[in-house]
Amino acid sequence: MIDFRSDTVTRPTAEMRDAMASADVGDDVYGDDPTVNSLQAYAAERLGFESALFTATGTQANLLAIMGHCGRGDEYLCGQSAHNYRYEGGGAAVLGSVQPQPIENEPDGSINLDKAKAAIKADDIHFAPTRLLSLENTIGGKVLSLDYQRQARSFCDEHGLLLHLDGARVFNAAVKSDCDVTGITRHYDSVSVCLSKGLGAPVGSLLLGTKTFIDRTTHLRKMLGGGMRQAGILAAAGRIALEQGPLRLFEDHENAEYLSAGLARIPQLEINPASTQTNIVYARCRSGKAVQLRDYLADQGILITAGDPLRLVTHLDVNRQDVDRLLEAIRRFYQLL
Numbered sequence: 001m002i003d004f005r006s007d008t009v010t011r012p013t014a015e016m017r018d019a020m021a022s023a024d025v026g027d028d029v030y031g032d033d034p035t036v037n038s039l040q041a042y043a044a045e046r047l048g049f050e051s052a053l054f055t056a057t058g059t060q061a062n063l064l065a066i067m068g069h070c071g072r073g074d075e076y077l078c079g080q081s082a083h084n085y086r087y088e089g090g091g092a093a094v095l096g097s098v099q100p101q102p103i104e105n106e107p108d109g110s111i112n113l114d115k116a117k118a119a120i121k122a123d124d125i126h127f128a129p130t131r132l133l134s135l136e137n138t139i140g141g142k143v144l145s146l147d148y149q150r151q152a153r154s155f156c157d158e159h160g161l162l163l164h165l166d167g168a169r170v171f172n173a174a175v176k177s178d179c180d181v182t183g184i185t186r187h188y189d190s191v192s193v194c195l196s197k198g199l200g201a202p203v204g205s206l207l208l209g210t211k212t213f214i215d216r217t218t219h220l221r222k223m224l225g226g227g228m229r230q231a232g233i234l235a236a237a238g239r240i241a242l243e244q245g246p247l248r249l250f251e252d253h254e255n256a257e258y259l260s261a262g263l264a265r266i267p268q269l270e271i272n273p274a275s276t277q278t279n280i281v282y283a284r285c286r287s288g289k290a291v292q293l294r295d296y297l298a299d300q301g302i303l304i305t306a307g308d309p310l311r312l313v314t315h316l317d318v319n320r321q322d323v324d325r326l327l328e329a330i331r332r333f334y335q336l337l
């Protein structure tokens with residue numbers, strides 16, 4: 001099967017499986033797992049923070065960040081299409097008692113800072129105190145500009161807000177922004193990063209911040225059932241993902257660009273190739289035959305997500321030949337071959 005549904009589908013490499021099999025482990029709830037400790041120390045340095053915490057998922061890392069920054073009855077500002085508003089089961093509200101204040105994202109994925117300002121609640125007994133602005137980069141495959149993120153930092157300083165980045169794919173953003181990842185992360189009080197997407201680890205994410213913040217969120221992680229024991233088995237693969245994964249993300253971006261150009265030559269599809277910035281490609285079926293197309297491709301051993309638009313994701317388990325196979329199969333579906 002060639003799988004374009006998501007970059008979460010990547011399988012651990014032989015090197016990762018070897019590292020997992022031979023990982024030095026201990027009980028991480030006691031802080032005794034050397035492989036987890038070493039991953040956390042390495043990640044903190046790599047992303048420019050005092051401390052890091054290994055978490056089960058990106059969802060858990062975002063929830064810990066929101067709960068770590070906001071108290072019960074507080075509020076966080078986020079995009080209407082933010083993962084930590086839309087796709088995390090309402091966890092911040094349900095488990096953290098933190099109210100989201102979503103703001104419509106601009107077409108480039110940013111949150112207009114004037115709109116954010118208007119959403120900050122005045123000091124008044126009627127209102128939930130606004131504590132945090134949460135941004136996402138990349139968002140829907142789009143990259144926030146470095147200049148915008150600098151402005152967002154100043155905005156938060158000016159208004160006494162904390163600033164979190166859902167950086168599930170922050171390394172993809174760094175590649176596209178042509179900077180070291182710290183050129184992005186330096187603007188934030190906390191950052192979450194997925195090891196299990198394009199970086200290739202089977203499981204795991206990281207939360208980064210000050211030592212005090214990470215101590216607080218380590219307690220919250222335990223409370224939420226995320227205190228894992230010999231987690232070094234997972235951290236061993238995560239370490240390889242963090243060290244090596246970022247070096248090859250440019251290939252995923254090149255394959256996504258190549259795929260977009262190929263899709264643009266298929267008249268039955270609607271796509272603006274310039275909108276593909278990283279590893280996620282969106283295209284619309286003009287005929288609305290997305291489900292038929294998905295089923296046809298599945299019969300050929302190719303998996304895609306049949307939304308409107310279609311969403312196609314490149315990652316380390318698909319190469320240029322696989323992209324060619326996908327394009328050829330789509331042309332056959334539309335009887336162009």
Ligand SMILES: *Cc1c(COP(=O)(O)O)cnc(C)c1O
Pocket residue numbers: 056057058059060062083084136138166168169194196205
């Ligand atoms: C995937 C993703 C997450 C959550 O990660 P999981 O490990 O699937 O919980 C959070 N934010 C963004 C932007 C994501 O793409």
